Amino acid sequence: MGLTMGLNLVLLVAMVATNILALYHLTASSFQPPTSPKAPHPVPDVLLHQLHTIRATVNKLTRLQQSPGSDTPASTTKPTVPSDLLLYSHLAPIASACHNHPELLHKYMSYIPFSLCPSDSDLAETLILRGCHPLPRRRCFSRTPQKPTSSLPHNPFPSSLPSSNVIWDKYSCKSFDCLNRLNPNMGFDLSQESSKFMSYKTELDLPIPQLMQIVKSAKSVLRLGLDVGGGTGTFAARMKLHNVTVVSTTMNVAAPYSEAVALRGLVPLHVPLQQRLPLFDGVVDLVRCGRAINRWIPLTMMEFLFYDVDRVLRGGGYLWIDQFFSKRVDLEKVYAPLIGKFGYKKVKWAIANKTDAAGLKNGEVYLTALLQKPLSR
Ligand SMILES: *[C@@H]1O[C@H](CO)[C@@H](O)[C@H](O)[C@H]1NC(C)=O
Numbered sequence: 001m002g003l004t005m006g007l008n009l010v011l012l013v014a015m016v017a018t019n020i021l022a023l024y025h026l027t028a029s030s031f032q033p034p035t036s037p038k039a040p041h042p043v044p045d046v047l048l049h050q051l052h053t054i055r056a057t058v059n060k061l062t063r064l065q066q067s068p069g070s071d072t073p074a075s076t077t078k079p080t081v082p083s084d085l086l087l088y089s090h091l092a093p094i095a096s097a098c099h100n101h102p103e104l105l106h107k108y109m110s111y112i113p114f115s116l117c118p119s120d121s122d123l124a125e126t127l128i129l130r131g132c133h134p135l136p137r138r139r140c141f142s143r144t145p146q147k148p149t150s151s152l153p154h155n156p157f158p159s160s161l162p163s164s165n166v167i168w169d170k171y172s173c174k175s176f177d178c179l180n181r182l183n184p185n186m187g188f189d190l191s192q193e194s195s196k197f198m199s200y201k202t203e204l205d206l207p208i209p210q211l212m213q214i215v216k217s218a219k220s221v222l223r224l225g226l227d228v229g230g231g232t233g234t235f236a237a238r239m240k241l242h243n244v245t246v247v248s249t250t251m252n253v254a255a256p257y258s259e260a261v262a263l264r265g266l267v268p269l270h271v272p273l274q275q276r277l278p279l280f281d282g283v284v285d286l287v288r289c290g291r292a293i294n295r296w297i298p299l300t301m302m303e304f305l306f307y308d309v310d311r312v313l314r315g316g317g318y319l320w321i322d323q324f325f326s327k328r329v330d331l332e333k334v335y336a337p338l339i340g341k342f343g344y345k346k347v348k349w350a351i352a353n354k355t356d357a358a359g360l361k362n363g364e365v366y367l368t369a370l371l372q373k374p375l376s377r
């Protein structure tokens with residue numbers, strides 16, 4: 001009991017450290033070189049003490065991480081550390097993940113305070129994808145597009161998105177048109193997007209009108225939702241037309257997905273799949289897991305993801321697993337049992353062969369499931 005609480009405290013402090021690290025780096029980089037006689041502000045003792053504690057904590061946590069199970073270096077913690085906690089410290093967005101990438105973090109925190117930030121959104125993305133999130137705050141001004149238009153669409157399916165509202169520096173394409181020409185399936189071609197979630201072509205489809213009907217006949221209601229791996233936000237866009245508010249988690253991997261979601265008047269949450277969802281327990285009516293959630297996610301991480309999804313869903317809420325794919329044998333032996341552990345009601349459970357080259361080669365299948373969380377536990 002005492003140990004668990006102690007460790008929880010360690011984790012909490014480590015999380016706080018992510019933000020404090022910003023300050024740490026500032027004190028290290030900007031105040032250090034010119035040891036001028038009149039330092040602007042002496043760092044208060046309290047803060048130094050806090051930094052000291054946090055550094056010690058991060059070191060301790062790192063040591064725990066490096067020797068899982070073997071011997072417990074801290075002589076004070078006699079009983080072994082719960083394996084779950086160690087595992088979580090590998091996966092979770094706590095300071096230890098930043099600590100593992102000091103060169104990236106240092107680069108990210110090297111900037112001139114009170115001026116324009118470096119154009120390093122790639123670096124931020126890289127850190128986040130490595131589990132270093134939340135990122136430390138910075139005291140610089142993030143860059144903005146040079147000639148943005150202020151005539152933004154209300155309709156989440158506008159005929160085009162204004163390219164002038166995106167900073168294209170880090171992309172080879174310099175417009176949404178270019179992205180569409182490159183690959184019309186990336187989700188930026190809104191005329192193509194407008195037909196998504198609307199028709200039933202195979203049993204893997206769950207058209208939104210049908211979803212709404214299912215929910216209605218169960219005497220339930222959808223008002224708030226979360227789309228995990230939401231791409232350019234088309235699911236949220238479609239749900240908006242049904243007066244349902246859906247926020248989408250999305251990363252800017254190789255294209256400005258977050259900007260596209262926002263330009264459609266929808267909410268992009270910039271969080272990676274391994275992060276604890278920034279929502280409180282039991283607050284959403286629906287979670288959709290899109291095709292980003294697939295067999296390439298390590299199983300333990302997937303398990304944490306599903307538990308976190310379960311946490312944010314209200315009792316009676318719906319989980320829609322949309323075209324998840326894996327090897328057929330893994331679905332039977334691994335994923336179906338994992339999903340089964342949650343005790344959800346199977347409203348829809350459809351499996352079909354994945355018939356593209358990779359799918360045939362690996363004996364893969366798709367699963368589309370609509371599951372309802374028990375009303376109470
Ligand atoms: C959404 O809300 C508006 C305004 O209350 C209403 O006119 C419209 O019919 C609603 N749409 C749906 C699909 O319920």
Ligand SMILES: *[C@@H]1O[C@H](CO)[C@@H](O)[C@H](O)[C@H]1NC(C)=O
Nearest residue numbers: 328352353354360363364365
């Ligand atoms: C799916 O693939 C399996 C194994 O390759 C095969 O036995 C089965 O007949 C296929 N099902 C359909 C509906 O094509």
